[in-house]
Amino acid sequence: DVKVTQSSRYLVKRTGEKVFLECVQDMDHENMFWYRQDPGLGLRLIYFSYDVKMKEKGDIPEGYSVSREKKERFSLILESASTNQTSMYLCASSSDREAVEQYFGPGTRLTVT
């Protein structure tokens, strides 16, 4: 089974802190994604990566950056956390170029106070 793991299930940070969310997949997938999920808004794509050191902006990249130094690891960085970044963050990976079937991690519930 494909396994996507995220470094934390719950995280509480203060406004202005730099926050790192880590995601690791064990199936050698080329494509990886970061989403945020908010009530009533569904899932929104923040960033994606289709290869090591390659990254592209999704629909809501403002306030975020990403890093992919190794194929299995994709990190989401909040340079200066703000309260409006309180959310559920989901990482996903996919082997197919169309990303039809994405495998999601369990999510990180981030609270910024």
Added chain:
Amino acid sequence: LAKTTQPISMDSYEGQEVNITCSHNNIATNDYITWYQQFPSQGPRFIIQGYKTKVTNEVASLFIPADRKSSTLSLPRVSLSDTAVYYCLVGHSGAGSYQLTFGKGTKLSVIP
């Protein structure tokens, strides 16, 4: 980006067939349609995918009319364990870019 619209919630009794429809009026020619299931405290899980007509797998069917402006996920004989949120996803990839639009999800409650 294709905009997707789904009902917010649905109720069904055990053993019934459930149909959840997603509207995507401005779907692009190269967009595919995918459905995901999400249980509380878990990430979404892939159910089924299609481009046009009908697709069936061991857990669900997906009906897509000729104009592709909507799609219907059909769950046969639901059980309590099918209580979850169901998302449709419309999108495609091309030239190093992804255009992925998730619906806001339909919360299905299965009643004994």
